[in-house]
Amino acid sequence: MNVVEMIYSTTNLKNVYDDKNWEDILNDFQVKINYNLQKVPANDRDDLEQEIKLKIIEKVNNLLVKNNTPGFWEFLSIQTKKDQGSYSIH
Numbered sequence: 001m002n003v004v005e006m007i008y009s010t011t012n013l014k015n016v017y018d019d020k021n022w023e024d025i026l027n028d029f030q031v032k033i034n035y036n037l038q039k040v041p042a043n044d045r046d047d048l049e050q051e052i053k054l055k056i057i058e059k060v061n062n063l064l065v066k067n068n069t070p071g072f073w074e075f076l077s078i079q080t081k082k083d084q085g086s087y088s089i090h
Contacts (some may be wrong), residue, residue, distance in 0.1 A: 029056055033049060036052075063081070
């Protein structure tokens with residue numbers, strides 16, 4: 001499974017990126033970025049590479065946030081536990 005497939009497999013996303021920093025994540029995409037930058041005029045490559053990396057960070061971060069957002073029933077369970085005073089934040 002390549003990194004792009006791991007991104008789309010959001011069930012494993014948190015496990016994949018828990019121990020990685022942003023530099024490692026961007027390095028996972030670097031081959032694909034370089035391949036696609038060859039199709040762009042040389043004077044635009046640096047700017048486009050920065051834009052692509054910003055979008056990757058934005059999208060991975062959004063997926064991580066979505067993956068950590070509780071569903072309705074989980075949210076309801078958390079609220080019920082808070083109301084009962086038994087919920088603790090880790």
